[in-house]
Amino acid sequence: MEKIIVVGANHAGTASINTMLDNYKNIDVTVFDANSNISFLGCGMALWIGKQIAGPEGLFYSDKEQLEAKGAKVYMNTKIDHIDYENKIVHATTFDGKQMESSYDKLILATGSLPIAPKIPGADLQNVQFVKLYQNAQEVIDKLELHPDIQDIAVVGAGYIGVELAEAFQRNGRKVRLIDVASSSLSSYYDPEFTKLMDENLSEHGIELHYGECVQAIKGTDKVESIQTDKGEYKAQMVILAVGFKPNNLLGDNHLKLFKNGAFLVDKTQKTSDDSVYAIGDCATVYDNAIQDTNYIALATNAVRSGIVAAHNVCGTHLESLGVQGSNGIHIYGLSMVSTGLSLQKAKDYGFDALATDYEDLQKPAFVTEDNQPVNIRIVYDKETRRILGAQMASMYDISMGIHMFSLAIQEKLTIDQLKLLDLFFLPHFNQPYNYITMAALTAK
Numbered sequence: 338m339e340k341i342i343v344v345g346a347n348h349a350g351t352a353s354i355n356t357m358l359d360n361y362k363n364i365d366v367t368v369f370d371a372n373s374n375i376s377f378l379g380c381g382m383a384l385w386i387g388k389q390i391a392g393p394e395g396l397f398y399s400d401k402e403q404l405e406a407k408g409a410k411v412y413m414n415t416k417i418d419h420i421d422y423e424n425k426i427v428h429a430t431t432f433d434g435k436q437m438e439s440s441y442d443k444l445i446l447a448t449g450s451l452p453i454a455p456k457i458p459g460a461d462l463q464n465v466q467f468v469k470l471y472q473n474a475q476e477v478i479d480k481l482e483l484h485p486d487i488q489d490i491a492v493v494g495a496g497y498i499g500v501e502l503a504e505a506f507q508r509n510g511r512k513v514r515l516i517d518v519a520s521s522s523l524s525s526y527y528d529p530e531f532t533k534l535m536d537e538n539l540s541e542h543g544i545e546l547h548y549g550e551c552v553q554a555i556k557g558t559d560k561v562e563s564i565q566t567d568k569g570e571y572k573a574q575m576v577i578l579a580v581g582f583k584p585n586n587l588l589g590d591n592h593l594k595l596f597k598n599g600a601f602l603v604d605k606t607q608k609t610s611d612d613s614v615y616a617i618g619d620c621a622t623v624y625d626n627a628i629q630d631t632n633y634i635a636l637a638t639n640a641v642r643s644g645i646v647a648a649h650n651v652c653g654t655h656l657e658s659l660g661v662q663g664s665n666g667i668h669i670y671g672l673s674m675v676s677t678g679l680s681l682q683k684a685k686d687y688g689f690d691a692l693a694t695d696y697e698d699l700q701k702p703a704f705v706t707e708d709n710q711p712v713n714i715r716i717v718y719d720k721e722t723r724r725i726l727g728a729q730m731a732s733m734y735d736i737s738m739g740i741h742m743f744s745l746a747i748q749e750k751l752t753i754d755q756l757k758l759l760d761l762f763f764l765p766h767f768n769q770p771y772n773y774i775t776m777a778a779l780t781a782k
């Protein structure tokens with residue numbers, strides 16, 4: 338019987354374990370996770386802090402018992418310290434400090450990512466918080482409930498986590514300052530024409546924006562009292578550090594080949610440079626269809642799909658990943674923004690001779706007065722090949738489903754010209770006969 342070990346049972350690991358156990362017999366699956374819980378949906382953290390959901394109960398979709406009921410052996414609170422790749426043995430420390438080892442035929446690394454820790458004085462003060470695990474969210478919430486004197490919260494990093502938490506803390510009644518070195522929020526996902534909409538939205542709801550500011554120190558005696566940037570010092574009784582993720586490659590041991598940011602380099606079957614070892618989720622690279630090359634994009638959606646792909650390959654069915662576009666979305670005070678592929682700025686940074694076509698219109702014909710909102714769309718494409726490289730959409734209307742089509746367009750290497758006459762249905766309840774997608778494509782240079 339083939340012995341498979343999975344290290345890490347969060348989104349990527351759980352997807353691979355379920356796929357193996359649901360589809361294959363005669364396999365022996367052993368799982369190790371250093372944490373006490375699995376499958377926490379981090380996206381729910383902001384909703385929980387902002388009191389938009391009652392509590393964290395619904396934010397888990399799997400656990401040790403469910404995986405064991407399917408036949409896996411699951412060791413929680415058990416950290417793999419070292420892997421002997423030559424003899425195919427993992428060495429672990431259990432929750433009660435005991436050492437154990439286990440051998441494998443195939444190994445799946447799903448060790449995820451770690452929050453980047455900015456190297457600044459004061460980062461070890463009380464109430465300086467990372468926000469990745471369920472326990473992190475619980476700690477923040479406990480502190481907010483127990484310490485009403487925490488009134489000023491500085492959120493460092495205006496990426497996805499920072500923006501979502503800024504809204505959450507403001508909804509929780511706190512004064513929020515959002516600090517980023519970049520000149521806007523969400524700068525790696527959207528162009529300024531779109532981030533402007535988000536930043537106006539945040540400002541209108543009382544979030545104080547401090548962009549183009551570099552954090553130099555967090556100050557206080559035991560607890561945080563203020564945060565110092567190159568442009569000013571701001572009161573803060575809590576500081577959230579959300580400046581991105583780095584791949585957790587600690588088990589690579591100079592044995593596995595790494596991508597430039599340290600992620601385990603994998604092929605389209607999720608196999609690493611060692612034939613017996615696969616890597617999935619945030620610890621691994623992805624194939625990025627927008628740039629048609631290897632890349633690193635940390636998202637739960639990628640984690641789940643890469644887990645499915647690895648599971649089939651490990652169990653003997655050849656399956657290649659289709660690649661990803663980094664499709665993502667955010668919803669802040671009713672404003673929905675979705676994007677896929679490259680922004681115009683990013684496309685240029687990658688060396689594309691890129692153009693963008695923009696369009697703004699109402700979602701539905703003007704005679705529809707109910708729930709009819711303006712929509713902004715930008716489609717980014719390559720000037721020479723006309724290949725669609727990315728798309729961004731923003732509206733107070735729920736335009737989220739539209740971006741999936743652009744995700745597929747990038748995956749299938751469609752051109753902006755093919756989009757011009759694409760059959761898109763029309764019904765006034767939903768859209769316009771000359772809808773903004775068609776119009777953006779038709780008006781592309």
Ligand SMILES: Cc1cc2nc3c(=O)[nH]c(=O)nc-3n(C[C@H](O)[C@H](O)[C@H](O)COP(=O)(O)OP(=O)(O)OC[C@H]3O[C@@H](n4cnc5c(N)ncnc54)[C@H](O)[C@@H]3O)c2cc1C
Pocket residue numbers: 344345346347348349350369370371372375378379380381382415416417418447448449450451468469470498585588617618619620635636637638639640
């Ligand atoms: C606040 C927040 C909101 C987010 N919102 C979204 C969203 O809306 N949409 C989206 O697509 N993505 C979102 N993400 C990103 C998403 O959570 C990650 O991409 C996803 O968690 C990656 O899953 P993973 O299983 O690869 O890694 P991780 O979630 O990092 O899990 C890795 C697992 O490996 C275990 N592990 C690590 N090392 C060892 C070891 N040595 N021994 C044993 N076990 C080990 C850890 O305990 C952990 O359980 C969000 C993240 C956060 C923090």
Ligand SMILES: NC(=O)C1=CN([C@@H]2O[C@H](COP(=O)(O)OP(=O)(O)OC[C@H]3O[C@@H](n4cnc5c(N)ncnc54)[C@H](O)[C@@H]3O)[C@@H](O)[C@H]2O)C=CC1
Pocket residue numbers: 380455493494495496497498499501516517518519522523524525550551552579580581582634635636665666667
């Ligand atoms: N809705 C979604 O899809 C969500 C996705 N995620 C994913 O989780 C991962 C981690 O999210 P984030 O931590 O928000 O990363 P991020 O990459 O989205 O944003 C990090 C931000 O920190 C800024 N930054 C970097 N160094 C800084 C410094 N020293 N000082 C101030 N600002 C600094 C960057 O300019 C950037 O705006 C990302 O891959 C993200 O896509 C997280 C939350 C929600």
